[in-house]
Amino acid sequence: MENYKVKDINLAEQGRKKIDWAESRMPVLMYLRDKYSKTQPLKGYKIAGCLHVTKETAVLVETLRAAGAEVAWSGCNPLSTQDDVAAALAANGISIYAWHGMNVEEFYWAIDKTLEIDPNLTLDDGADLIFTIHNKHPEKAKNVIGGTEETTTGVHRLRAMAKAGKLLYPVFAVNDAETKWDFDNVYGxxxxxxxxxxxxxxxxxxxxxxxxxxxxxxxxxxxxxxxxxxxxxxxxxxxxxxxxxxxxxxxxxxxxxxxxxxxxxxxxxxxxxxxxxxxxxxxxxxxxxxxxxxxxxxxxxxxxxxxxxxxxxxxxxxxxxxxxxxxxxxxxxxxxxxxxxxSAEGHPSEVMDMSFANQFLAMIRLTETGKDLENNVYLLPEEQDQEIARIKLETMGFKIDELTPEQIEYINDYSQGT
CATH class of the missing domain: 3.40.50.720 (NAD(P)-binding Rossmann-like Domain)
Structure with a gap:
C-alpha cells in the first residue's frame, strides 16, 4: 500500500528541481546533513512533522532522514502545500499526507495519518500536531520524548498549556531562537x-x-x-x-x-x-x-x-x-x-536555512536530553544560536573578530572599576 497521499505523484520531477534549488541556497543545513549522515544520531527515532510543505521544508525532511530518522509528514496550512514538492517527497519514500486546498476534515485526517508511526519526536508549526495528540490521542504522548514548535502563535499556546499543567511532554521553542525569529520572522x-x-x-x-x-x-x-x-x-x-x-x-x-x-x-x-x-x-x-x-x-x-x-x-x-x-x-x-x-512560496531558502538548522539540531538535542526534561516549554541554548550564525557567516564568506583571553578576563572581572 502507498504510504502517502498527494495531489499528483507525476509532479515529482518538477518538485525535485525546486528542492535541488533550495539545497543550493541552504548551506548550513546541507553542512549538517553531511556531518550527521555519517553518525546517524536519529537512527531508531520516529518523527511526526506538521509544517508547511515547501521546498525548504523538503530539505529539512530529507536531512532528518539522512540522520537516520523515520519521518511522517503533513502540512500545517491547507493552502501552503506545494503539490510538486509533496510529490517529490512521496516519490523519495517519505510518508507524506498533504495537498493544496485541503478542507478541515482532510487536514486533521492527514495529521492522524502521521501519528500511525507512533512517533517519539514531534515537529510542529502552529501546534496543531501537538494539540491533536493531546486532545485526540493522549495515549500516544507516553511514547513522545519531546517536540519542537516553529512559530510564535504555537509557542504562546504551548506556554499557556504548560502553565495550566496540561502539557504532556517537553517542547523546544525553536521560534524563540535568535537565529530564527530575528531573521526568519523579520526578513523572511x-x-x-x-x-x-x-x-x-x-x-x-x-x-x-x-x-x-x-x-x-x-x-x-x-x-x-x-x-x-x-x-x-x-x-x-x-x-x-x-x-x-x-x-x-x-x-x-x-x-x-x-x-x-x-x-x-x-x-x-x-x-x-x-x-x-x-x-x-x-x-x-x-x-x-x-x-x-x-x-x-x-x-x-x-x-x-x-x-x-x-x-x-x-x-x-x-x-x-x-x-x-x-x-x-x-x-x-x-x-x-x-x-x-x-499566494507565494513562503520565506526564501537562505533564511529558512537557519530556522531549519535549529529544528534539526533541536531534534538531536531531544534524543540526548528529552527524557530528563519536565513537561514544559524550553529555549534552545545560546551556543547553538551562535554556532548556526557562525556557520552561516562562513558560507557567506564573512569573518568576524574574536575576543582575546585578556578581554574575556576583563568581561568577567567584577572587581575592576571604570
Missing part, C-alpha cells in the same frame, strides 16, 4: 509577504498607504519592506513598547478604527483573532486590499466581510473581490490564510 516574513501581495495583485506599492497590524518581529519585517518599496506605513498595536518602537522607527501609529479609513493595503501580523472586523470593513476605501501574514485565518473576520457583501468572485488567483451594498469593493487575498505561503 517581510520579503515573502510583499511577494505574496504582488503575485496576487501586481499593484504598485510605492505611494500606497500600507497598514500593518502588529509590530512584533513579523510586522516589523513587513513594515520595513513596504517602506523600502515607497509605501506610507501605518502600524496598529496594543503593546505600548512595540508601538513606541514603531514610532521611533518612523512609522505612524494609530488604532485600527482610524487606520481603516486611510489604508490601501492591510496586513495582519498578530496571531490574534478579530483584528479586522465589520466596523473596519464598513469604513475602508473602495479598492482596499486585505491580507494576513499571522498564523491563522481568524485575524480577518471573513464572516463579517461576507455579511456586508452582495457579490463575491475570484478576480485573480488568490484574490477575491467582495462588492459591498454601497458599491465599494474590498479585495481579500488568499482567503485570509498566510498570504506569503498561499
Amino acid at each position: 516574513t517581510g520579503q515573502s509577504t510583499i511577494d505574496g501581495i504582488l503575485r496576487a495583485t501586481n499593484v504598485l506599492i510605492a505611494g500606497k498607504t500600507v497598514v500593518v497590524a502588529g509590530y512584533g518581529h513579523c510586522g516589523k519585517g513587513v513594515a520595513m519592506r513596504a517602506k523600502g518599496l515607497g509605501a506610507n506605513v501605518i502600524v496598529t498595536e496594543v503593546k505600548p513598547t512595540a508601538a513606541l518602537k514603531a514610532t521611533l522607527e518612523g512609522f505612524r501609529v494609530m488604532p485600527m478604527d482610524e487606520a481603516a479609513k486611510l489604508g490601501d493595503i492591510f496586513v495582519t501580523a498578530t496571531g490574534v483573532k478579530d483584528i479586522i472586523v465589520k466596523r473596519h470593513f464598513e469604513s475602508m476605501k473602495d479598492g482596499a486590499i486585505v491580507c494576513n501574514t499571522g498564523h491563522y485565518d481568524c485575524e480577518i473576520n471573513i464572516p463579517d466581510l461576507e455579511s456586508l457583501a452582495v457579490d463575491k468572485k475570484e478576480i485573480r488567483p488568490n484574490n477575491e473581490m467582495y462588492t459591498l451594498k454601497d458599491g465599494r469593493r474590498i479585495f481579500l487575498l488568499a482567503k485570509g490564510r498566510l498570504v506569503n505561503l498561499a
Whole structure:
C-alpha cells in the first residue's frame, strides 16, 4: 500500500528541481546533513512533522532522514502545500499526507495519518500536531520524548498549556531562537509577504498607504519592506513598547478604527483573532486590499466581510473581490490564510536555512536530553544560536573578530572599576 497521499505523484520531477534549488541556497543545513549522515544520531527515532510543505521544508525532511530518522509528514496550512514538492517527497519514500486546498476534515485526517508511526519526536508549526495528540490521542504522548514548535502563535499556546499543567511532554521553542525569529520572522516574513501581495495583485506599492497590524518581529519585517518599496506605513498595536518602537522607527501609529479609513493595503501580523472586523470593513476605501501574514485565518473576520457583501468572485488567483451594498469593493487575498505561503512560496531558502538548522539540531538535542526534561516549554541554548550564525557567516564568506583571553578576563572581572 502507498504510504502517502498527494495531489499528483507525476509532479515529482518538477518538485525535485525546486528542492535541488533550495539545497543550493541552504548551506548550513546541507553542512549538517553531511556531518550527521555519517553518525546517524536519529537512527531508531520516529518523527511526526506538521509544517508547511515547501521546498525548504523538503530539505529539512530529507536531512532528518539522512540522520537516520523515520519521518511522517503533513502540512500545517491547507493552502501552503506545494503539490510538486509533496510529490517529490512521496516519490523519495517519505510518508507524506498533504495537498493544496485541503478542507478541515482532510487536514486533521492527514495529521492522524502521521501519528500511525507512533512517533517519539514531534515537529510542529502552529501546534496543531501537538494539540491533536493531546486532545485526540493522549495515549500516544507516553511514547513522545519531546517536540519542537516553529512559530510564535504555537509557542504562546504551548506556554499557556504548560502553565495550566496540561502539557504532556517537553517542547523546544525553536521560534524563540535568535537565529530564527530575528531573521526568519523579520526578513523572511517581510520579503515573502510583499511577494505574496504582488503575485496576487501586481499593484504598485510605492505611494500606497500600507497598514500593518502588529509590530512584533513579523510586522516589523513587513513594515520595513513596504517602506523600502515607497509605501506610507501605518502600524496598529496594543503593546505600548512595540508601538513606541514603531514610532521611533518612523512609522505612524494609530488604532485600527482610524487606520481603516486611510489604508490601501492591510496586513495582519498578530496571531490574534478579530483584528479586522465589520466596523473596519464598513469604513475602508473602495479598492482596499486585505491580507494576513499571522498564523491563522481568524485575524480577518471573513464572516463579517461576507455579511456586508452582495457579490463575491475570484478576480485573480488568490484574490477575491467582495462588492459591498454601497458599491465599494474590498479585495481579500488568499482567503485570509498566510498570504506569503498561499499566494507565494513562503520565506526564501537562505533564511529558512537557519530556522531549519535549529529544528534539526533541536531534534538531536531531544534524543540526548528529552527524557530528563519536565513537561514544559524550553529555549534552545545560546551556543547553538551562535554556532548556526557562525556557520552561516562562513558560507557567506564573512569573518568576524574574536575576543582575546585578556578581554574575556576583563568581561568577567567584577572587581575592576571604570
